[in-house]
Amino acid sequence: MTTVQDRLRSYGPGALIATALIVLGFLYPKYVESLADLPLLGDFVPALSSMVIMIVFTMMAVGLNIVVGYAGLLDLGYVAFYAVGAYTAAWFASQQFDQWTFHFGAVGIADSVPGIHLSIWIVLVMAGALTALAGILIGLPTLRLRGDYLAIVTLGFGEIIPQVVRNSDNVFGFDLTHGTFGISPIDSPGFGSIGEKLGLPASYQQSFQREQWFYWTALALLLFTVFCSMRLRDSRLGRAWIAIREDETAAAAMGVPLMRTKTWSYAIGAFFGGVAGAFYSSFRSGAFPADFYFNISVFLLCMVILGGMGSIWGVILGGMILGYLNVAGLATFGSKLQEGGVDFDPTKYQFGFYGIIIVLMMLFRPEGLIPERRHKRELELGVHDTPFYDVMHEGADTDRDMSND
Amino acid sequence: MAAQALTTTLDRLRKTGIVNLIGLALLALVGIWLVVNFAKDPTEFINVALIGLTNGTIYGLVALGYTLIYGILQLINFAHGDVFALSGLVAWSLIVSVLGLDKDSSVPVIIGGMLLTLVVIMVLFSIVNAGIEFVAYRRLRRAPRLAALITAVGMSFIIQNVSLAFYGVNFHSVPSFIPRTEAIGIGDVTYSWNKLSALLITIPVLILLSWFVRSTKQGKAMRAVSQDTEASAMMGINVNRTISVAFALAGALAGAAGIVYLLQFNMRYDTGFELGLIAFTAAVLGGIGNLTGAVLGALIIGFIQAFNEGLLWFTPGSDWTRTIVFGILILILVFRPEGILGEQTPEGA
Numbered sequence: 001m002t003t004v005q006d007r008l009r010s011y012g013p014g015a016l017i018a019t020a021l022i023v024l025g026f027l028y029p030k031y032v033e034s035l036a037d038l039p040l041l042g043d044f045v046p047a048l049s050s051m052v053i054m055i056v057f058t059m060m061a062v063g064l065n066i067v068v069g070y071a072g073l074l075d076l077g078y079v080a081f082y083a084v085g086a087y088t089a090a091w092f093a094s095q096q097f098d099q100w101t102f103h104f105g106a107v108g109i110a111d112s113v114p115g116i117h118l119s120i121w122i123v124l125v126m127a128g129a130l131t132a133l134a135g136i137l138i139g140l141p142t143l144r145l146r147g148d149y150l151a152i153v154t155l156g157f158g159e160i161i162p163q164v165v166r167n168s169d170n171v172f173g174f175d176l177t178h179g180t181f182g183i184s185p186i187d188s189p190g191f192g193s194i195g196e197k198l199g200l201p202a203s204y205q206q207s208f209q210r211e212q213w214f215y216w217t218a219l220a221l222l223l224f225t226v227f228c229s230m231r232l233r234d235s236r237l238g239r240a241w242i243a244i245r246e247d248e249t250a251a252a253a254m255g256v257p258l259m260r261t262k263t264w265s266y267a268i269g270a271f272f273g274g275v276a277g278a279f280y281s282s283f284r285s286g287a288f289p290a291d292f293y294f295n296i297s298v299f300l301l302c303m304v305i306l307g308g309m310g311s312i313w314g315v316i317l318g319g320m321i322l323g324y325l326n327v328a329g330l331a332t333f334g335s336k337l338q339e340g341g342v343d344f345d346p347t348k349y350q351f352g353f354y355g356i357i358i359v360l361m362m363l364f365r366p367e368g369l370i371p372e373r374r375h376k377r378e379l380e381l382g383v384h385d386t387p388f389y390d391v392m393h394e395g396a397d398t399d400r401d402m403s404n405d
Numbered sequence: 406m407a408a409q410a411l412t413t414t415l416d417r418l419r420k421t422g423i424v425n426l427i428g429l430a431l432l433a434l435v436g437i438w439l440v441v442n443f444a445k446d447p448t449e450f451i452n453v454a455l456i457g458l459t460n461g462t463i464y465g466l467v468a469l470g471y472t473l474i475y476g477i478l479q480l481i482n483f484a485h486g487d488v489f490a491l492s493g494l495v496a497w498s499l500i501v502s503v504l505g506l507d508k509d510s511s512v513p514v515i516i517g518g519m520l521l522t523l524v525v526i527m528v529l530f531s532i533v534n535a536g537i538e539f540v541a542y543r544r545l546r547r548a549p550r551l552a553a554l555i556t557a558v559g560m561s562f563i564i565q566n567v568s569l570a571f572y573g574v575n576f577h578s579v580p581s582f583i584p585r586t587e588a589i590g591i592g593d594v595t596y597s598w599n600k601l602s603a604l605l606i607t608i609p610v611l612i613l614l615s616w617f618v619r620s621t622k623q624g625k626a627m628r629a630v631s632q633d634t635e636a637s638a639m640m641g642i643n644v645n646r647t648i649s650v651a652f653a654l655a656g657a658l659a660g661a662a663g664i665v666y667l668l669q670f671n672m673r674y675d676t677g678f679e680l681g682l683i684a685f686t687a688a689v690l691g692g693i694g695n696l697t698g699a700v701l702g703a704l705i706i707g708f709i710q711a712f713n714e715g716l717l718w719f720t721p722g723s724d725w726t727r728t729i730v731f732g733i734l735i736l737i738l739v740f741r742p743e744g745i746l747g748e749q750t751p752e753g754a
Binding site: 157349 | 426479480481507544545548549550552554555556558559560561562563565566567569570678682685686689724725727728731732734735738739742
């Protein structure tokens with residue numbers, strides 16, 4: 001029997017650092033204001049609301065990492081899952097369907113307000129489940145395709161879904177998505193009157209420390225995602241994903257069911273995207289079709305690549321860095337440049353920067369900032385990434401040595 | 406386990422041919438829709454079809470670039486659409502600022518200016534595209550295929566932002582120095598000079614390309630490399646040079662497409678993204694790697710788009726164009742992954 005101490009020891013210093021970071025993370029609202037008072041650096045400290053957005057996007061990146069990093073399936077349409085999650089929240093926790101009135105556990109609104117109002121906590125789970133279903137539906141016809149075709153098809157879905165959302169304000173006379181205006185306001189999370197007795201806010205939106213509560217909830221969701229992601233990686237399913245990533249032929253030969261395993265990676269990756277999307281739309285109190293464009297998919301992919309495909313800590317680091325640049329960093333930097341008399345607005349070119357990051361990382365450090373050991377060895381030693389049928393058809397063309405040409 | 410159940414159901418359906426039946430039924434519905442629309446207003450139908458022809462030629466030029474590169478490297482060159490947009494914008498600078506063509510220019514000046522623009526842009530962008538390959542893709546020849554694809558996505562963003570930096574967010578268009586008056590007209594069916602210019606540029610370019618690929622030594626080398634890289638290297642073909650040539654060709658085609666597009670529409674830094682995706686869909690529809698297929702697929706997509714936006718009876722309209730085009734992409738990949746003209750390969754896609 002291993003004791004708790006043994007187990008702790010076996011995790012090594014990593015566990016200590018992680019614990020310290022989590023504690024520091026949870027205490028962030030307590031010291032953010034004193035940090036912001038620092039000379040020079042103070043302006044660069046992200047505010048709480050910025051942190052919420054950074055964490056939500058990092059959560060999506062960790063979800064995407066399951067698809068791209070573990071299973072090695074390039075998904076260029078992850079934004080579709082974000083959209084499904086956001087609109088699930090919009091349907092089940094707003095006044096969108098005001099022809100019905102149904103309340104269940106909703107906080108911060110009067111019982112007479114029309115529309116479907118479920119508790120956000122239920123909506124988060126529903127969003128995850130619906131998005132996972134969407135992932136399965138998208139995956140089924142497409143997952144048998146080769147890697148690069150899969151990328152294009154996911155991109156296609158990523159483009160279709162926002163347009164469907166934008167155009168669905170009149171589906172045979174029924175206003176499903178409220179078109180380009182989006183759906184707003186969306187109910188806020190909260191603990192109702194029972195929570196109030198325990199010192200928790202009844203509704204985040206009406207709380208005096210609104211951002212602080214959203215921040216803590218976001219962090220808890222991220223930790224949950226990271227925990228699931230780590231446990232999944234070491235599970236039977238996770239090992240099957242990695243086997244497929246490394247060598248599809250060998251994995252199939254050893255009895256890994258390719259389609260089912262890939263579909264699960266889609267469904268689970270989508271689940272977290274959906275939860276993050278629903279939470280984010282509740283935080284912003286709205287879901288708008290203009291948010292779901294291709295650049296977001298690439299932005300999330302860039303987080304995964306920068307941090308290191310398959311490496312959870314890497315993806316978190318990459319997500320926080322890019323999220324920071326996106327939400328606050330580039331704008332602050334730009335205004336500093338303006339003060340210095342340089343007329344250059346880095347936010348305008350942010351996707352150009354992400355493009356440069358992607359290309360440089362792929363060329364010079366494809367394993368990412370914090371590489372996953374196994375993935376790094378794959379890149380160094382080279383593995384067959386040519387899938388099952390290819391090998392039979394044209395020989396493994398990753399084997400060839402072009403230096404002799 | 407719902408996923409598994411669905412998978413096996415889908416497999417069983419595929420084996421019994423029901424999936425193919427559904428595909429044929431869909432095609433039949435489209436056919437009926439076209440016939441009814443034609444019967445309702447034949448003149449309008451033909452006019453709309455001519456718009457589709459013009460758009461199709463532009464898609465064709467871009468789709469050829471995708472298919473050329475895919476044939477050789479098995480790489481979806483994401484940056485291609487953005488190279489197309491940049492080429493159009495540079496052509497705009499050349500036409501408006503350097504040559505100063507406008508409505509009052511005489512016919513020889515316009516023809517000479519357009520020829521000059523065509524040559525300059527095609528040469529310039531063949532160099533640019535070969536340069537992109539040299540900088541970004543060459544190092545990744547032996548890396549996993551996804552690495553090159555991700556790099557291509559990154560390059561696409563970089564080029565898009567180069568366009569943004571030089572040309573801003575505004576749309577650019579050239580003065581209508583090619584008259585929009587009727588060139589060919591039968592009854593109410595008209596085809597303007599402006600639209601005809603697209604064909605006048607595209608057809609010679611396609612003939613040149615076809616001659617190059619079929620008859621020159623370099624073209625033969627290109628076909629050899631796309632069939633079997635290793636064997637052609639053993640036969641003494643310089644594979645790296647051949648790949649550079651393919652990228653140069655693709656760049657030149659994108660340049661020509663940029664000019665043709667500029668003559669019809671206005672464009673800005675992100676025009677290339679969506680058009681690139683549509684062109685890629687066209688290449689897949691025709692059978693990726695197949696040059697004739699790319700042009701055929703592009704014409705079909707051009708017609709579909711024009712019919713969708715121009716016809717009246719039971720037409721979803723331009724709001725749904727994107728959904729329809731990508732829906733087609735997904736349907737092809739499900740029903741006939743090898744495309745219209747592609748060979749049946751055991752890969753399934």
